[in-house]
Amino acid sequence: MSHSRTAIFAGVVFLLGAVCVRLGIWQLDRLAERRGNNARIEARLAQPPFELGGDLPDAASLLHRQATARGRFDASHEVVLLNRSRDGEPGVHLITPLQFEDGSGAILVDRGWIPLEDGTPAGRGAYASQSVVEVKGVILPREEEPRWSFLADDTPAPGEAPLGEWRVLNVEGIQAQVPYPLLPVYLQLSDAPDGIQPIPGAPLDLSEGPHFGYAVQWFAFATTAYVGGVFWLRRRLRGK
Numbered sequence: 001m002s003h004s005r006t007a008i009f010a011g012v013v014f015l016l017g018a019v020c021v022r023l024g025i026w027q028l029d030r031l032a033e034r035r036g037n038n039a040r041i042e043a044r045l046a047q048p049p050f051e052l053g054g055d056l057p058d059a060a061s062l063l064h065r066q067a068t069a070r071g072r073f074d075a076s077h078e079v080v081l082l083n084r085s086r087d088g089e090p091g092v093h094l095i096t097p098l099q100f101e102d103g104s105g106a107i108l109v110d111r112g113w114i115p116l117e118d119g120t121p122a123g124r125g126a127y128a129s130q131s132v133v134e135v136k137g138v139i140l141p142r143e144e145e146p147r148w149s150f151l152a153d154d155t156p157a158p159g160e161a162p163l164g165e166w167r168v169l170n171v172e173g174i175q176a177q178v179p180y181p182l183l184p185v186y187l188q189l190s191d192a193p194d195g196i197q198p199i200p201g202a203p204l205d206l207s208e209g210p211h212f213g214y215a216v217q218w219f220a221f222a223t224t225a226y227v228g229g230v231f232w233l234r235r236r237l238r239g240k
Contacts, residue, residue, distance in 0.1 A: 013229030017222040024218035031211035038206045052107060053100055059185050062139050069107060070134045071100040077178050080119045082165050092119040094127060094198045101132060108171055108186040112198030137189040142171035
């Protein structure tokens, strides 16, 4: 192997190893960010439950806090979230506005999972409630629509029929088809009133995710590149 080819090979090995090291550091940075975010969420979950009403002074400060709400479910403006499976069984999540008892507004409530066959307007009748209920859950931010327009929900324009099936829980979009004000967040139920109820959604994922494992893999790739490259070069140089 000529000196120029040897230099090119060494440069490629160095560059490949450096990229792997940088990716490993990036994964460690993401791990630190996730740990910090989890710590903030855990601190908010540990606070006393917040009593929801129509006046929400700072929605951002209440995200991931436990909360209670009292009012009536409005099944006439209920929607479902599509493609929500549970243990391999297809289904939907039932999203119902809860109108506060004092008449000050409402909040969208993710009541949980129901089988796909119950997701029709007729099937959802089994989950309807006309009485005043008190519910408890976690305050979560609205979900963002995909950037690709063909994947986003078609928010109905004024005068158009309401959209009953949504891919994401877009509070702002659903507000366009509800005649009373909605809070800019939603409530994922953890405790539901007695009676026939959907299965509550999964608790918040506060795990550390796969970032540490990915970091180890990238560092291992870098080590393999450097050690293997040095070993190969030494053999080539000795063979001269």
